[in-house]
Amino acid sequence: MNNKYYKFNFVVIYILFVISSITCTTRTQVNTNPTTPSGQNEKNSIKIQNTPSKKNVSEKFTILKKSTLIGSRSNANDTLIPLLDSGNIKISDFENSIVVLNFWASWCGPCRWEMPFFEDIHQKFKNKNVTVIGISVSDPIPTAKAFAKQTNVSYTLASDSEGKITREYNVLQLPTTFILNQKGEVMREIRNVANKGVLTIFLNGVIERD
Helix, strand or coil, X not given: CHHHHHXXXXXXXXXXXXXXXXXXXXXXXXXXXXXXXXXXXXXXXXXXXXXXXXXXXXXXXXXXXXXXXXXXXXXXXXXXXXXXXXXEECHHHHCCCEEEEEEECCCCHHHHHHHHHHHHHHHHHCXXXXXXXXXXECCCHHHHHHHHHHCCCCCXXXXXXXXXXXXXXXXXXXXXXXXXXXXXXXXXXXXXXXXXXXXXXXXXXXXXXX
């Protein structure tokens, strides 16, 4: 009986690990890097698979280790992009506040799972100088707008249908989230489904430190 119990626990833990590792690779039919030299672009253009493989998980962690964005401010912050309700914004409009910048797409299941998490973060921190921005990647603007109407989120949603911000932030898979400080510099990046508890602790720490 003990053996069955331990086997069951092992299976549950394994399933939770796999779920936590799921990401959607960006379609560079998204044009995430049209100027990439031959050979490199294919690596960044892996098609979405229904089941994550060990290779995909391994590549995900390799991408994390190669990141050079921490501490930098992207020029894309000054790019004007359309909101999904009306008007336009620049990420730099929100400098002087902490920005949670989430890249998503309507075809990305894990991105949709995350949206309630970010809505909770928005509600919890909107009066504490924290702004949540969700940026649609690769979806045509009409598609992104139609999808946005189906969500129950109240945080800012915008579109990067031309891919400029996506390229500047080196977004290779979805979902990807960046935490920007009050100067617009990257403090943290999450190339995976965000953990609401960990993100809450981190934001509280930043607020207390400031």
